[in-house]
Amino acid sequence: MLTLKHFLSGSVYDNIALRLVVASFLVKNVFSMDAFFIIVIIFLLLNIGLGLIRLWRGPSIADRLLTTQLFGTAGMAILMVMAGYLNDLTLLNVVITFNVLSIILVICLVQVWKKKKGEAP
């Protein structure tokens, strides 16, 4: 009869067969590729959530725009990880679209806002 005490003391792991079973269980259910993908996606989503603080407080327009650029990058990363997770390479088209269009917001900010005197963009 195995109890928690055996696991904690490590005495169970002396049995090589049991050690293999435990390792395969961990690989299958905890450290599998899907779980890895999901953890990365959740981490990146939480990253976006944290970036919202700067979006909300950012004193100037440029701070806010850079935050949205960060969101775009994180979103692209999420999409790429999702492409691996869902095994659907067409998601990369969305990444391309985000990627090449992100430049026009920055150039718009630089060109349109620089004429305004008094406040740095």
Added chain:
Amino acid sequence: MDILIDSLLAILTIYLAFRCMLAPKLSKAVFVFFAFGLMLALAWIRLGAVDVAIAEAAIASGFMGVLMLDSLRDFSLIFSKNQERLEETASKIPIKKDSYHWTTALALGLGLILFLLISIQAIWEVPQGGGLTAIAEANLPMSGVEHPVTAVLLNYRAYDTWLEIGVILMGLLAIFAAGGLKQYRKPGLAPAQDPLLRKTILIFTPVLFLFGAFLLYFGKMGPGGAFQAAVLWGAIGILLHLGGWTVFTVIPRRMRQILVTIGLGFFMILGFTQMATGGAFFEYPPAYAGFLILVVETLAAISIAAALTAIFAFLTK
């Protein structure tokens, strides 16, 4: 484990939507809206609608972003100029205290409850038949393309797509008719002197063209298509306008008119030709369907791109 991602995504999306509506400043609202667009694109991916996600990414965060930033600048200029006058007039207007309209509140509440009940009833039962998916899949070999969404958009329901191109043209005509919003007009942008800016714009122009063409052609077998490609091509015109090369106002007037209307016009001519040869409106002969769809998509993309450039060029004149 999927439910974790989905619930996090849903919470962020709804939170951002509320934040966008309740933002005290316009600049906050605009940038929260960008983040909301990104979340929406991710949500569409989770729902399996990659085409919609591309359109969302291209139009909401690319084209709309530029238009919003531009109008934000106009509004902030107007506000800073008229701030004192506005405050003066605001203090003069007597604030009327709204009485509590309980009838309005009751009607609104009842309507909301009814709407909630209907929507709950709608999502309670998952439809079993799968709608028209099976029929669409079965007729795919005759449609000339390999991607069901493109087949629906450009073959089965070509009439809708044709009118959608017309809607964009109508928007452009409305801007022309309003004279390009004269009261917000500002001096034209000078050609870019900054070498960094010039180089960036000149490097990104061919990249945008290449990826636009790729998305256009890829629409045959996967997510992509005319509208998404058109936004990327329209971004070329917007970039050049931002850099001071006013390409759209330089080319001759007749040429501009042809560029803007060629998508709608060719689609219509094609439809009537099919009617004249004994078919229904937009009934492609199966042998040439693939080629015809590609031509229609290319011309539609060109004219939508020209229309988007024109919207930007004439709004920021």
